[in-house]
Each structure stands twice: as structure tokens, then as C-alpha cells.
Amino acid sequence: MPPRLEMRDSPDVPHGVTALGVVAPPPLQISCPAFEGSLAMLFACVREHRVDLMEVALSPVCEAYLAYLVSLPETDLDEAAAALAALAYLLERKAWLLIPVPEPEPEPYEEPDLPHPGLDSDYHLAIDALQTWHAERADWFFRDGEAAVTAYELPYRLEHVSAADLAREFQRVLQRAKPQETPILSRPRRSIADELRRVADRLSPEPAPLWQVLGYAETKSDCVYGFLAVLELVRLGQARVHVAEDAVSVSAVLAPRAAVLAGGHA
Amino acid sequence: MPSPIDRTLALLFVSTSPITSLEISRALQLTEGQVEQALELLETQLAESGPLQLLRLAGGYQLSTKAEYVNDVAALLQPERSKLSRSLMEVLAIIAYRQPITTAEIEEIRGASCDYGIRALAERRLIEEKGRRPTPGRPMLYGTTDEFLHQFKMDSLADLPAVAPALFALPVAAAAVRESAEH
Amino acid sequence: MPSPIDRTLALLFVSTSPITSLEISRALQLTEGQVEQALELLETQLAESGPLQLLRLAGGYQLSTKAEYVNDVAALLQPERSKLSRSLMEVLAIIAYRQPITTAEIEEIRGASCDYGIRALAERRLIEEKGRRPTPGRPMLYGTTDEFLHQFKMDSLADLPAVAPALFALPVAAAAVRESAEH
Numbered sequence: 001m002p003p004r005l006e007m008r009d010s011p012d013v014p015h016g017v018t019a020l021g022v023v024a025p026p027p028l029q030i031s032c033p034a035f036e037g038s039l040a041m042l043f044a045c046v047r048e049h050r051v052d053l054m055e056v057a058l059s060p061v062c063e064a065y066l067a068y069l070v071s072l073p074e075t076d077l078d079e080a081a082a083a084l085a086a087l088a089y090l091l092e093r094k095a096w097l098l099i100p101v102p103e104p105e106p107e108p109y110e111e112p113d114l115p116h117p118g119l120d121s122d123y124h125l126a127i128d129a130l131q132t133w134h135a136e137r138a139d140w141f142f143r144d145g146e147a148a149v150t151a152y153e154l155p156y157r158l159e160h161v162s163a164a165d166l167a168r169e170f171q172r173v174l175q176r177a178k179p180q181e182t183p184i185l186s187r188p189r190r191s192i193a194d195e196l197r198r199v200a201d202r203l204s205p206e207p208a209p210l211w212q213v214l215g216y217a218e219t220k221s222d223c224v225y226g227f228l229a230v231l232e233l234v235r236l237g238q239a240r241v242h243v244a245e246d247a248v249s250v251s252a253v254l255a256p257r258a259a260v261l262a263g264g265h266a
Numbered sequence: 267m268p269s270p271i272d273r274t275l276a277l278l279f280v281s282t283s284p285i286t287s288l289e290i291s292r293a294l295q296l297t298e299g300q301v302e303q304a305l306e307l308l309e310t311q312l313a314e315s316g317p318l319q320l321l322r323l324a325g326g327y328q329l330s331t332k333a334e335y336v337n338d339v340a341a342l343l344q345p346e347r348s349k350l351s352r353s354l355m356e357v358l359a360i361i362a363y364r365q366p367i368t369t370a371e372i373e374e375i376r377g378a379s380c381d382y383g384i385r386a387l388a389e390r391r392l393i394e395e396k397g398r399r400p401t402p403g404r405p406m407l408y409g410t411t412d413e414f415l416h417q418f419k420m421d422s423l424a425d426l427p428a429v430a431p432a433l434f435a436l437p438v439a440a441a442a443v444r445e446s447a448e449h
Numbered sequence: 450m451p452s453p454i455d456r457t458l459a460l461l462f463v464s465t466s467p468i469t470s471l472e473i474s475r476a477l478q479l480t481e482g483q484v485e486q487a488l489e490l491l492e493t494q495l496a497e498s499g500p501l502q503l504l505r506l507a508g509g510y511q512l513s514t515k516a517e518y519v520n521d522v523a524a525l526l527q528p529e530r531s532k533l534s535r536s537l538m539e540v541l542a543i544i545a546y547r548q549p550i551t552t553a554e555i556e557e558i559r560g561a562s563c564d565y566g567i568r569a570l571a572e573r574r575l576i577e578e579k580g581r582r583p584t585p586g587r588p589m590l591y592g593t594t595d596e597f598l599h600q601f602k603m604d605s606l607a608d609l610p611a612v613a614p615a616l617f618a619l620p621v622a623a624a625a626v627r628e629s630a631e632h
Contacts (some may be wrong), residue, residue, distance in 0.1 A: 047584075123558075127535070127542045129610030130601055134533065137602040139516035140504070141280045141526070143465050163418045167427035170359035173375060174429070246402055268500060268517060276500035276518040277525050285525070293525035317451060317459035334451060335459040342460050342468070342476035 026079050028064050032056055039065075043086040046093060053094050062087065195229040200238065203252035207242045213250050270296055270304040271311070275329075278308075284326025321388055322395055330389045333413075357383030358392060362414070362426060366396040366407035384408065392417065453479055453487040454494070458512075461491075467509025467599070507598035508605060531573075540566030541575060545597070545609060549579040549590035567591065575600060 028039040034055030035042055042061075045051040065087055069080060202213050214226040230250060233239035242249045268276075273294050277285065291301040305327060309320040317335050321328045331339055357380045360372050372380045387393045396409040415422065451459075456477050460468065474484040488510060492503040495512075502515050514522055533541065540563045543555050555563045570576040579592040598605065 123539070123542055123546075126546065126610050127538045130542060130545070131533070131538060133601045133603070133610075136516070137600060139519040140502075140513035140602075141276075141518075141522045141528075142511060142513045143280065143462070144282045163420055163425065164427050165355070166359045166362055166418065167429050169355045170363050171429050173356050173360060176377070272498075272500040273518065273521050276514045276521055279501060279512075279514060280522050280526060289525065294521055295524075315455075317455040318462060329462075331459045331462055335456060338456050338459055338477055339463050341478075342472065343463060 026068060026076075026083050028061065028068060028083065030056070030061055030064075039083060039086055043089060046090060053090065054097055058087075058090055058094055061090075190225055192225075192229065192232065195225045196232060199226060199229040199233060200252070203233070203239055203250065205252055207240075207249035207251040210248050210250055270294065270300055271308050274301060274304045274308055278320070278327060278329045281328065284321075284328040286326045290327075319391075333390050336390070353378070353380075354383050354386055358387055358410075358414075361387070361393050361408050362410050362423070363429065365409035365423075366399075367409075368399060368405040368407055370405060372408075453477065453483055454491050457484060457487045457491055461503070461510060461512045464511065467504075467506045467511040467595075469509045473510075504602070505604045506602060507595040536561075537566050537569055541570055541593075541597075544570070544576050544591050545593050545606070548592035549582075550592075551582060551588040551590060553588060555591075 026039070030037065030039060030042055032055070035045065035051050037045075039061065042051065042056065046053050065083060068083075199213060202208075202215065210230070213230065214223060230239060230241075234241055238253050240251050240253055242251065274290055277290055277293060287298050287301045287305060290296075290305075291298045294301065296304075305320065312318050312320050312329075317331050318329050319332045321330055356376055357372060360375050361367055364371070364375070369380055369384060372384075384393070391411055391413040393408050393414065394411050396407045398404040399407055410423070420426070457473055460473055460476055470481050470484045470488060473479075473488075474481045477484065479487075488503065495501050495503050500514050500518050501512050504511050504513055539559055540555060543558050544550055547554070547558070552563055552567060555567075567576070571578075574594055574596040576591050576597065577594050579590045581587040582590055593606070597603075598608075603609070
């Protein structure tokens with residue numbers, strides 16, 4: 001089995017294209033007192049100032065890289081190039097570190113020291129404290145969000161409103177509520193058949209209250225005619241009356257419409 | 267052990283819609299009588315000092331800020347003014363002229379919901395509950411308050427400006443009105 | 450004219466999230482000094498009696514019921530108590546102390562994946578995206594929200610538990626906490 005495949009089994013660095021779409025360098029493993037891990041990890045750690053590059057000898061890494069290039073006939077060029085770029089970066093950084101410079105090297109981003117991998121006990125203490133606070137906080141209750149705000153959309157200024165405004169408003173509401181009725185000059189003649197038809201139209205198989213069945217009635221005589229029509233429909237077996245404790249309701253008996261009307265005329 | 271008054275106040279504080287004395291008594295494991303008593307004391311206590319007041323609304327109780335803080339509250343919340351004024355005015359006018367009246371009747375006249383209006387007007391102490399109508403469902407009746415008379419500079423409801431009499435008789439009690447239409 | 454204390458209380462009552470003394474002073478047209486004084490008096494007054502308390506939370510002031518009323522209120526509201534799992538707490542703690550931080554960094558500290566944690570915490574609005582780090586890949590940076598401060602009863606990040614001063618890397622909190630740790 002070629003050494004390269006063994007190296008790819010390393011869990012630290014996936015082979016090939018990473019999730020970020022960047023080609024990862026081959027998983028060359030480096031092991032020294034200051035650092036243990038892959039070339040990619042070393043690159044990342046140096047970049048983020050988590051490893052002192054002065055403590056890591058780079059010449060064995062370069063040798064390993066050359067061995068990797070030589071030993072693998074089917075070397076992936078992208079992969080090899082990525083490793084070369086990482087190695088070049090490390091060598092340049094180390095060169096900068098070795099040459100005393102009057103000005104500090106400019107850093108694009110200041111990264112704080114990260115603790116050692118794995119959660120240390122300090123975090124556990126902090127988590128415990130936060131958990132306690134969270135539990136204590138659950139003992140407090142606040143005014144509920146949305147409902148409260150709508151309840152306060154009320155600053156209606158009354159200083160400029162008079163009783164006359166109130167009257168005008170009332171009149172306006174009433175006008176909107178019911179348009180002016182046209183006066184009835186003479187009482188029209190009525191046909192009981194029309195009345196039956198009107199009532200039958202409003203009946204459904206579901207029992208409905210009497211007032212709903214007579215809903216169109218606007219005058220006392222409307223009510224009387226409507227009621228007579230209901231009685232007639234009941235007599236003809238086309239409607240049924242249900243008497244409950246506090247209400248009377250009427251339902252239709254399903255039958256051909258023609259029979260009703262014929263009955264009415266009869 | 268906190269007093270029933272304080273415990274009741276805590277519940278009212280967290281409720282943003284009216285709660286009944288029954289709900290309070292269940293939560294606090296007190297009798298309804300004890301809760302009613304606590305509510306009465308709380309109402310007096312709040313009325314005497316502080317910016318809050320206890321309202322009796324739709325058969326339940328609710329806390330709100332007193333009317334004199336409305337400008338402060340408005341300055342903080344910056345609510346929409348113009349949109350609401352008209353609908354509040356309508357509900358108030360209907361209640362003033364047709365009291366005592368149920369919400370269903372107000373809605374019939376207006377052709378629109380009036381829950382918000384009732385609440386907002388009660389918060390301003392312009393209307394209050396006036397008992398229940400002895401019909402099925404025992405709906406709550408609303409009427410105007412002394413504060414309403416004071417705000418509109420009236421001595422009694424008789425001072426309300428007259429409205430065209432023909433329009434005056436309308437839906438409320440359908441039978442009565444329909445009868446009058448026949449004459 | 451109502452007192453500044455009562456007027457402040459009225460505003461706190463209608464606010465459903467923390468409000469700052471600046472917001473109060475603007476609404477009441479008082480100086481911030483006057484408001485701060487009123488808040489201080491109000492805090493003492495509420496602490497002495499009644500079921501409410503004044504809290505400094507997430508950079509503002511807010512009223513809540515006192516902890517001894519928890520059972521009464523819970524009996525009324527029957528709230529769903531959502532406890533955060535230990536693994537969510539780990540991710541949250543790392544973000545809180547090391548913000549702004551990338552998922553890769555969190556995973557490195559924890560030694561375990563944190564995708565689920567990030568999503569769950571963001572859904573609870575405890576954390577949010579805080580921009581991208583200007584490094585290759587431009588990874589997303591995460592930090593805590595005001596809701597986090599509110600849920601963990603903190604006024605600012607400087608209130609993070611000082612049990613572990615070594616954890617502080619963020620410039621905001623670091624100074625304050627290290628100072629307090631020195632005393």
C-alpha cells in the first residue's frame with residue numbers, strides 16, 4: 001500500500017477539495033515537541049499565531065514533501081501545489097522571524113490565545129454559573145410581548161372633542177348602518193305563493209331559528225305573512241318545526257321543489 | 267408568605283388580557299370570595315397612589331395605566347393616532363346614545379368589531395360595565411361613566427345633543443324598531 | 450402632576466422589553482439624571498413591598514414579578530420551561546466568552562461538531578451572525594444577542610460569570626472582569 005493512502009486516513013485533514021472549495025495540501029504528518037499534526041494544520045496554526053514557528057524545524061518537512069513528490073507517480077498536481085504554497089508560506093514566515101526587523105510584521109487580524117483543545121474546567125464552571133442564572137431567570141415573569149402594545153394604541157385626545165362631535169359621529173354611524181327607507185304609499189297585495197317561495201328559499205335541511213327564516217321581514221305584516229307561509233309549509237309536510245327549551249327552529253324536508261309550489265297554489 | 271393582594275397583583279401584571287376572579291382563585295388556591303376581597307382592596311390601593319389602575323372588563327380584571335399618563339405612554343410607544351380615533355369615536359358615540367348596550371348590538375350598528383374600542387375606552391374610564399342583560403347568554407351591558415360626563419363637560423346624559431329622531435330608532439331591539447317603521 | 454417615579458413606572462409597565470433611561474427621559478421630557486434618580490428610588494420602593502421588581506437587563510430597565518411569585522404565576526400561565534442541554538450550553542458558553550468566533554474555532558475548543566448547536570441557539574435567538582472574518586474562506590462569525598443577556602439575567606457581557614477570568618478574550622468584558630477578579 002503506498003504511503004500516501006495511509007496518510008490520507010488521517011482524520012484531521014480531508015483529502016482534496018475542502019468544504020470551502022479550496023484544495024487541501026496532502027496530509028503530510030509532522031511530529032515535534034512544539035507541534036503534532038498535518039501540514040495543513042501547521043499552516044493554519046502558524047497563520048493564527050497558535051504555534052511558535054521557531055520551535056518547528058522546517059527542513060524535515062521540506063524533505064518529506066520532496067519524498068512525497070518523488071515517491072508518488074500519480075501525484076495530484078493541485079494537491080502538490082497546495083502543499084508547496086503552504087510550505088512556501090511557512091518558510092517565508094520563518095525567514096521573517098529569523099531576520100531581526102525594526103518594525104513588527106503587520107498583522108491583518110488580531111487573534112486571542114485559544115485554550116488547549118477540549119473544554120477545560122474553567123468552561124465547566126462558567127457553564128454551571130450560566131445554567132444557574134438561566135434557571136433563576138425562569139422565576140421572573142414579564143409583561144407579555146405583543147398583546148400589551150396593541151392595548152396601548154389609545155392616545156385619543158379628548159381636549160378637542162365635544163359632545164357635538166359625538167352626536168355627529170353617531171348620526172354618521174346610523175346613516176351608514178341603515179339607508180333611508182322609501183316610504184310605502186299603499187299596502188301592496190300579496191300572494192301566498194310568493195310568500196311560500198320566499199320562505200322555502202330560506203329553508204335548509206339544517207334547523208334554523210325562526211327569525212332567520214323570516215329574516216327578510218321588515219314590517220309586522222311581513223312577519224305575519226312569513227309565519228303563515230311557514231305554517232302552510234309545515235301543513236304540506238315540506239317543513240318541520242323543532243321546539244327546544246329556549247328557541248324554535250325550522251328545517252326543510254327534502255322534497256321536489258315543484259310539489260311545494262304546486263301545494264301553495266292549491 | 268406574600269399577601270393575597272400582592273399575589274393577585276402579580277397575576278394581573280403578567281396577564282395582558284382580562285382574567286376572571288375564578289382564574290385567579292384557581293392559580294392562587296384561594297376561594298373566589300378571598301380573591302374578590304383582594305381585588306377590591308387592590309383597586310382602592312391602586313386608585314390612591316401610583317400610575318396603575320384596576321379595570322373590570324368583559325367580566326374579568328386587567329391592569330392599565332391611569333388616564334393621566336396617556337401622553338407619557340404615547341410619547342414612548344408612539345402609536346398610530348389618527349387611524350384609531352375614528353373607530354373609538356364611533357363606539358363611544360353608540361354607547362353614549364344607546365346605553366346600556368351589549369357589544370353584539372354595537373357591532374350590529376357599526377358593522378364592525380368593537381372589542382378593541384371597548385377595551386380602549388374602558389382604559390380611559392369613559393365607559394364601564396353596567397350589569398348584564400337578562401337574556402340568553404347574559405351579555406355584558408356597557409354605559410358611559412361620570413368621567414365621560416366630565417370629559418365632555420356635561421351634567422347628565424340629557425345634555426347629549428339631539429340626533430335626528432328618525433335615525434334615532436334603530437336596530438337595537440329589532441321588533442320595537444320594525445314596529446315603529448310601520449307607522 | 451404625577452411624580453417622575455410614577456411616570457417612570459407607567460412607562461416601564463407598558464414596555465414589554467427593556468427600555469433605557471434615555472428613552473424614558475425623552476418620553477417624559479426629563480433629564481437622564483432625573484430619570485436615573487427616579488429609577489433608583491423606584492427600585493428601592495418596589496424591593497420593599499409589592500410583587501414587582503425593577504431589573505437592569507440587556508442594557509435597559511424592565512419590570513418583572515419577584516421570584517417568590519413564581520409558583521403563582523406559573524399556575525396561571527403554565528409556561529413551557531425550556532432547559533438548554535449541556536451540549537447547547539457548551540457551545541453557548543464558548544461563543545459568549547470568545548465572541549466573535551467561527552464554527553471552526555468552536556469545534557476546535559470543544560473537540561466536537563457544533564453545527565446543530567449553532568442552529569438551535571440561533572433559533573432561540575441567543576446567538577446571531579456578527580459578520581465574517583477577513584481570512585481565506587471568510588468564515589461566519591457568531592456572537593450573543595440581547596436576548597441572551599435577557600435570558601441569562603445579565604445587563605451586559607461584562608456580567609458574564611467571573612468564575613473563569615482566564616476565558617475572557619473579548620475586549621468588552623475583559624477589562625471589567627479582570628478588574629473585579631483582581632479585587
